[in-house]
Every structure is written in structure tokens, then in C-alpha cells.
Amino acid sequence: METIAITNWNDIVSPLYDSACSIKILATDGSRKVVDVRRMSLVDKAEACSKEGVTVLMCGAISNIGNAILQDKNIKVLAWIRGSVDEVIDAYLNDVNVAERYSMPGCRGKLCGKSKQFRHHRSCCD
Numbered sequence: 001m002e003t004i005a006i007t008n009w010n011d012i013v014s015p016l017y018d019s020a021c022s023i024k025i026l027a028t029d030g031s032r033k034v035v036d037v038r039r040m041s042l043v044d045k046a047e048a049c050s051k052e053g054v055t056v057l058m059c060g061a062i063s064n065i066g067n068a069i070l071q072d073k074n075i076k077v078l079a080w081i082r083g084s085v086d087e088v089i090d091a092y093l094n095d096v097n098v099a100e101r102y103s104m105p106g107c108r109g110k111l112c113g114k115s116k117q118f119r120h121h122r123s124c125c126d
């Protein structure tokens with residue numbers, strides 16, 4: 001199992017990674033913890049995830065720079081996700097296509113636009 005993280009705001013996926021207050025982390029041993037990131041920079045948030053061994057981070061919207069910093073730490077980003085934190089985590093752990101099932105309105109978590117690439121860091125809504 002991978003160590004996964006998800007931005008958390010009142011038990012729903014935070015609408016914006018960059019201003020998230022906390023990140024819930026599910027470790028490979030099944031333990032869960034919440035990390036307070038409200039006063040952290042984007043670099044510090046990515047570093048905190050890296051120190052926890054996070055390999056996948058799920059969030060709502062994310063800036064290009066936030067996405068790039070996470071990817072530089074070899075953390076896969078699944079963006080444009082909405083819903084209950086625990087429901088999204090459970091779905092991911094049960095091999096549900098989270099990007100398709102829990103995508104923000106207007107985003108389908110599939111190939112978007114004419115670029116033929118999966119967009120994690122830009123809106124699929126253009």
C-alpha cells in the first residue's frame with residue numbers, strides 16, 4: 001500500500017491545496033494522522049509530506065508551483081477532487097477511479113481539451 005495524503009477542511013477535501021489548513025495522511029501500516037499545515041509555505045507542505053513518506057496527494061485545486069514542488073518530491077498529485085475525506089480515501093484504497101468519481105464540477109478527471117494530456121495542474125474547465 002502507498003502512503004497517501006489528502007487535504008482536509010472540516011472532513012471534506014480542501015478546495016485549494018495552497019491554502020489548506022491540514023493534511024490527513026494514511027500510512028502504509030494503516031495508521032492515520034493529521035498534519036497542521038496552515039502556517040507552512042508550499043515548500044514546507046511538500047517537505048512535510050515527503051518526510052511522512054507520502055507518494056500520492058489528493059486535493060482540490062492546486063497552483064502550478066504547488067504541483068511542481070510536490071512532483072519534484074516524487075509525490076503524485078491527484079487534483080480537482082471533492083467530497084468527504086474518508087470517502088475519497090476509502091474509494092482510492094478500493095481501486096475506484098477517484099479522479100472520475102469525485103472530480104470537481106466541470107472536471108472529469110480524464111483527457112481534457114485538445115492537449116491530449118491529463119491535467120493535474122490546470123483547470124479542465126476551459
